[in-house]
Amino acid sequence: MRRRLIQIISAVVANPYLPSLFTKEIYQGKLKGFCVPVLNCYSCPLAIFACPIGALQHFFASARATLAVGSYQLGLYVIGTLGVVSAVIGRMACGWACPFGLLQELLYKIPSPKSEIPRFWSHFKYLFLAITVVLLPILVVDDFGYGQTWFCKWICPAGTLEAGIPMVTLNENIRGQIGFQFGFKTSLLVLFLGWMVLNRRPFCRTVCPLGAIFSFFNKVSIFKLGFDKDKCIRCNACYRVCPTALKVYENANSPDCIRCLKCINACKQNAVDYNLTMLN
Structure with a gap:
């Protein structure tokens, strides 16, 4: 009960920006310069903090251009933040603070036939981290040397649920611009939501790149x-x-x-x- 309360409070603390429901604009204040150690989309209308995975992708996507002029503060900040959290508590933030983790646990409570995830599937999250968060943003760039945030753009179901669908619902201008990408990510979200009913936290275990980063420290963190x-x-x-x-x-x-x-x-x-x- 205590953990559930902390999960709910964490979700509210990360997403308290109610004015966006009326202004139809996301918060762009100074707090957006800080990352929370959970998967919580930067573009969520209610969010007041940045997502570390989104920030990390932006760093790698602009690495060629920014490092050429000696600008690497964003990368050091995000890596430093994740490093400190990981070294102290490992994946504890996933279990106590992540809103998307809370959603998965609640969906699993829905009565239905349950199944197990093959153990080796847990290694897939490292592939998502390496390929969509690091390699593709660095290697696939435009003429100006800038890449894309591949995980956010094509996969992240948290972003679709927290930002994509709400923004399309609230802003009719955006509604008129939706295309294949939105349809693809929405379909992917539906599949993930169904999977969450059948399995215990499947996204955390097999896909989440933030969980992959934290997991490297589970055996060496202060709290274990x-x-x-x-x-x-x-x-x-x-x-x-x-x-x-x-x-x-x-x-x-x-x-x-x-x-x-x-x-x-x-x-x-x-x-x-x-x-x-x-x-x-």
Whole structure:
């Protein structure tokens, strides 16, 4: 209950700009210069912060042009922000603050036949990170040396839900300009939403490039899970409550662990606890 409340508060804090509902314009103030460590679209009418994945793509998309003149502040800022968050809490932001993660958990509660995602699919998110966030923006450029934000433009369902559909709904001028790209992304969103009903946080586990970045630090972050293998009886209580379908005894600090801490309460053997590295 506490985690759910924090998730809701985080979503509201990141998206409080109600004037956009009347002005039909997104917030462009100073706060948009700051990234929140979650997937929350920059262009969402209610958003007041930037999305780190969008900012990272903009940096790589303009890397050839900006680095040539010695401008690299944006890249250092975004990488520094993600690095600090990752080093301290790993993927905990995914489990406690991400609005799109909250949506996936709520959709999974809808009664329906459930299925499991093949374990190796979790590696796909690293491909999305490498190809659509880094390589394509750098390598595919126009005559002026600028690339595109491929993940935002063609894939991100959070952007479609939080920004694309609301902006088209609110602004009739934009409504008259929609074409193949909007239809493609909307169809992709529908597929993702259906998948979220059937599987536990599938986007986080298989596609999300931000989750991929955070996952690199799960084993070395200051905050991590502690596991006592001598107490564990492998009853799978942790697996049954885990939003990302993990078994703690297989890998206590798996790259897919979002540090929701539900396994701690579920374990009747007290085999799982949290661990602050700097205090041990």
